[in-house]
Every structure is written in structure tokens, then in C-alpha cells.
Amino acid sequence: MRVFHIAVAVALVAAAPAVAGPKLRSWVTTGDKRQLLAAQAPSGPATAAEVAGLPTVVVDPKERHQSMVGFGAAITDASAWLLQNKLSLQQRDSLLREVYGRGEGELGFSFTRLTIGASDFSLDHYSLDDAPGGAADPTLEHFSLARPQQYVFPTVRAALKINPELKVMASPWSAPAWMKTNGSLIQGQLKPDAYPVYARFFARYVREAGKVGIPIDYLSIQNEPDFEPDSYPGMRWLPQDRARFFGENLAPIFKRERITTKVLDWDHNWDQPQQPLTVLADPKAKAFLAGVAWHCYAGEVSAQDKVRAVHPDKDTFLTECSGGEWAPKFDDSFSWMVENLIIGSTRGGARGVLMWNLALDETFGPHAGGCNDCRAFVTIDSKSGAINRTQEYYAFGHASRFVRPGAVRIGSPAKLGDLRTVAFQNRDGSRALIVLNVGAQPASFAITEGANRFKASAPGRAAVTFVW
Incomplete structure (x- = not known):
């Protein structure tokens, strides 16, 4: 039962099903090794109300840097x-x-x-x-x-x-x-x-x-x-x-x-x-x-x-x-x-x-x-x-x-509180955002990219890769 609660705690909070848009997939590794590149349940787009007041990781595909x-x-x-x-x-x-x-x-x-x-x-x-x-x-x-x-x-x-x-x-x-x-x-x-x-x-x-x-x-x-x-x-x-x-x-x-x-x-x-x-x-x-x-x-x-x-x-x-x-x-x-x-x-x-x-x-x-x-x-x-x-x-x-x-690094904040991020756009148009939570406590935040908006979380002392 304890493992089940941990998985729920780190899962992305699902958005209202009525909101149209891409699914957000994510994989988590925690510092205590309880999760090692563990896939989380996909989530749909979030409403503005669901992410109101949350720190926001803004991903900007128009800001283009090196190809990988x-x-x-x-x-x-x-x-x-x-x-x-x-x-x-x-x-x-x-x-x-x-x-x-x-x-x-x-x-x-x-x-x-x-x-x-x-x-x-x-x-x-x-x-x-x-x-x-x-x-x-x-x-x-x-x-x-x-x-x-x-x-x-x-x-x-x-x-x-x-x-x-x-x-x-x-x-x-x-x-x-x-x-x-x-x-x-x-x-x-x-x-x-x-x-x-x-x-x-x-x-x-x-x-x-x-x-x-x-x-x-x-x-x-x-x-x-x-x-x-x-x-x-x-x-x-x-x-x-x-x-x-x-x-x-x-x-x-x-x-x-x-x-x-x-x-x-x-x-x-x-x-x-x-x-x-x-x-x-x-x-x-x-x-x-x-x-x-x-x-x-x-x-x-x-x-x-x-x-x-x-x-x-x-x-x-x-x-x-x-x-x-x-x-x-x-x-x-x-x-x-x-x-x-x-x-x-x-x-x-x-x-x-x-x-x-x-x-x-x-x-x-x-x-x-x-x-x-x-x-x-x-x-x-x-x-x-x-x-x-x-x-x-x-x-x-x-x-x-x-x-x-061939992926291109695109814009995202270097730091957002305890979060460290980098983002990429693959040749097929998919986005990959890597987020590290250097803090001891779980962090909830929003991810926005153009019209796409997601609600996300990262356990303390953990890395999460988000893909959409």
C-alpha cells in the first residue's frame, strides 16, 4: 500500500477531460531510488484555473539554440x-x-x-x-x-x-x-x-x-x-x-x-x-x-x-x-x-x-x-x-x-525556485522538458508552451522528463 501512495503522490494531476490538447507523458527518478525512470500516468491539458498561482515553466520553441x-x-x-x-x-x-x-x-x-x-x-x-x-x-x-x-x-x-x-x-x-x-x-x-x-x-x-x-x-x-x-x-x-x-x-x-x-x-x-x-x-x-x-x-x-x-x-x-x-x-x-x-x-x-x-x-x-x-x-x-x-x-x-x-534546444527557465530546467524540440516536433527538483520537498508547477498548458509536479530530490 505504501508504494501505491508514493506513486500517486508523484503522478501528474490530471486536467479536466473537457480541455482539448496533447497528452503530457513523464518519467521520474527519485534520489531514494524508489522510482528509476519510472513512467507516470499521462495527463491531459489543464485549465487556467487549475494552474492559477503556480510557478510556471514557460517553454518557448521560438527561442532556438544548438542542435544535438x-x-x-x-x-x-x-x-x-x-x-x-x-x-x-x-x-x-x-x-x-x-x-x-x-x-x-x-x-x-x-x-x-x-x-x-x-x-x-x-x-x-x-x-x-x-x-x-x-x-x-x-x-x-x-x-x-x-x-x-x-x-x-x-x-x-x-x-x-x-x-x-x-x-x-x-x-x-x-x-x-x-x-x-x-x-x-x-x-x-x-x-x-x-x-x-x-x-x-x-x-x-x-x-x-x-x-x-x-x-x-x-x-x-x-x-x-x-x-x-x-x-x-x-x-x-x-x-x-x-x-x-x-x-x-x-x-x-x-x-x-x-x-x-x-x-x-x-x-x-x-x-x-x-x-x-x-x-x-x-x-x-x-x-x-x-x-x-x-x-x-x-x-x-x-x-x-x-x-x-x-x-x-x-x-x-x-x-x-x-x-x-x-x-x-x-x-x-x-x-x-x-x-x-x-x-x-x-x-x-x-x-x-x-x-x-x-x-x-x-x-x-x-x-x-x-x-x-x-x-x-x-x-x-x-x-x-x-x-x-x-x-x-x-x-x-x-x-x-x-x-x-538533431533535436534543437529551445527556451525554458534555467532556474525557477528549486527547479532547474532545459527543453528540446525533436525533429518530429515533439517537445522534451527535463526538470530537476534540487529541493527536499515536492514541487507543483505549471508547464506552458504556446496554447498548451499542463499541471505537473516533481518529488523532492528528483528528476522528471516531460514529453508532449
């Missing part, structure tokens, strides 16, 4: 290895369809990220051009996609078969060791005389990945270029040097080889907007770059707006964030992700939003250095194959299930 590429997670070496080795064929196919499918109850992920070579979430450290004995390979004779062809590329091809609209981004954690000042995948910088061959390396990666069915839609040249981790591949790359590489090395070869992959700068935290601003101040780099990629681990999401204000013609993406045991409570981390990544980042212009690992095991691995308590969208038990869906799964599901590729 989508939401998703990185298919890391660790994620792909688990999917290919710790699940049966039937389990793997079922999970991939649940994540990338567009059917009822499926997440509909349409954006992913791959690592070019190893990251901390690999089984070991490697690059795509490891010559015998660590020798230099200026002709790229030893360039090979053998490693991603083992687990990552088959997983991506399976996802693309389920969702052909899936867009793929790729990022390296380090250049091959022989191109670097310290001769190691760990730490160091790119040698100035390696710039031309590294540009050819990227062109070759894009071409050869495409030949085996992996279209590289977006590319960054360095994951977290202001960080040199001491236990896994990484590389510092200063903004003025990245600008030179873009303008003098990568742009010419991409133009010559007619490579249309869109290139993004930065791919690092919100705390240093001056880095992409420095790169975009270079005329050649600015002409070549499609936009800026951001991570969530330091700074505030408002940094996206600082760069967009100067360069409104450049795209914005949020390309990495991870949950972890540093924030283990479901309600706290779920609320933070919805507020900052799903709502804050898209209100800050993000066309795509990515979390880090798609899947990890029960010990937060496998990994080779780096983070030892990062959470993934799903946890795969390495012994039984059982799957646990985390708060990241539900936070992103509130957007990815209802905001389709």
Missing part, C-alpha cells in the same frame, strides 16, 4: 573487453540494444568516444605505432589498428548496427613514445620535429578506421593536455603549440586528403577557459577547428559560456566526466550530474555530452594505473555477467531516451 548530436559514454578498452569477454553473446547483444536502441525503455545513446591507443582504462600501455625496441618510425611503417580491432572496434560496429546515427569521437592519451621528449608514453611532451609525422598519424588513423567500418566524426589531438599523469599514458601540450599544430600541420594534411572529421580543441576541464581561448586566437587554428571539448573534473560549467561568448560560431561538447566512489550516494551524485551535465552543459551550448566508461567490473576495472574507483554506466560482474545500472545510467537516460539526434 546526442548523449553517451566512452567505449574504452576496459568497457569493450568486458563486453566481449565477460558476457555471453546473448547478454552482450541485449545490453548493447538496451544502451543504443531506440525502442521503448532503451537509452538511445547516439554519441561515443574512443581512445587512440591506451588510456588508464586499458589492460596495458601501448600506442598504435610501437616499433621494435622503441625505435623511431617516421614513415609509420609499424602503424597498426590491431589492438582496437580486438575488442573496441567490434563493439562500436555492433552499436552502429543498432543505431546508425551514432557519432564517434576519438582522442589519444599520448603520442607514440618515440615522438616524445622523454621517450615514454607516460608524461613528456611532443617533440617539435615530430609535428609533421604526428599529423600524418592522425590522418592515417581516421582513414584506416573508416575502412574497417568506424567513421571518426570528431577528433581531439590530446586528452587533458594540461595534465601529465604518473601512472598511465599522458602528454602535456601547451595551447600555443597546439595552435601551431592545428594550423601548420593538421589542417594542411586534412585538406589535402579531404578528411572531413571535425576537430575539437582542449578536451580538458572547465577551470582553464583561457587555454582554448589562446588556441582560437590563432587565425589558422580558428579557421580549422570545429569547436571546444570540455571535462568536468575542475572548475564550473559556466566556463563553456566564457568561450562561447567570444567564439559563438564554434561548437561546444562535454566529452568526459566520471562518477566514482568519491561521491557514492545515489541522490547526491545523480542530482549533480543532472544539474551540471544534462542541464548545465546543454544550456552552455553542448551539442554532445559524454560520460567516461560505458562499463566496468565490480572492482572498478580493469585498468592500468589511474583511477581505481571510477564508476561506469553499468557494472558487469566478471564472474556471473550480472549487470548493475548506476546513477549515471539513470541521469543520462533522462535525456538520451527523449532527446533525439
